[in-house]
Amino acid sequence: MTRISLRITQSPPEAEVMIRFLRADGGWLYITATVDTGAEITFLPIDLLAILAYDTVNTAHLTVERAGVKKADYEVVETSILVQIEDEFGNVSQPFTMPIWFGQTSVRLFGMTNALERGVLHLDMQALSGYIDIP
């Protein structure tokens, strides 16, 4: 297991993770995303789909909603991309394939439901401490 440190803020209480995404040109792109402990899947702006190396075979179109918020539906493209998560101390996970929703949004959310199948999330918001243990 590798311990990946998160950046924690208290106002508002959030944890942020740095992710490397495989690009369509074979390189990698850093994107920071807010950890969403309740989200099923990572959620990114759809304009990024044009530059990332997504799975073109297993791609689906879905409607998703923000939990508890009526009229907050999004049309999304569900696919998957090879990623690594990393921190500023040089800790980096093994590459793994992560399902992702792309939609008309600016938000970048790291959905923990899927990631927790691979690792363990530790959050102590008061101590401004957080990390993910992941292979």
Add this chain to the structure above:
Amino acid sequence: MSRIRMSLRYGETPANVFSDFAWIRQNERELLAKYGECNILVYQQQVIGFGNNYQEAVDNAEQNITVGDEEITPVHQWLRERSQRIGMLRKISANQ
């Protein structure tokens, strides 16, 4: 020939990456006041491009940087107001 390289090799972490992300965090309020919510490209603690999405920010940076030989590896970040909570998305249907 573009000097801007956003595509990194496997395992490559240019020296500016983490210091530039840290600089953005430390100066987030000032950057938001200047640019508003948008995508920015930062290299060595300078905003070199901004736009409504990733590609607009890259294109803007291409116009702003001077011609030269030195390759640069800016970081990309979305500036946002942190007063609103985001998240908690769930699937409700599959479309055709």
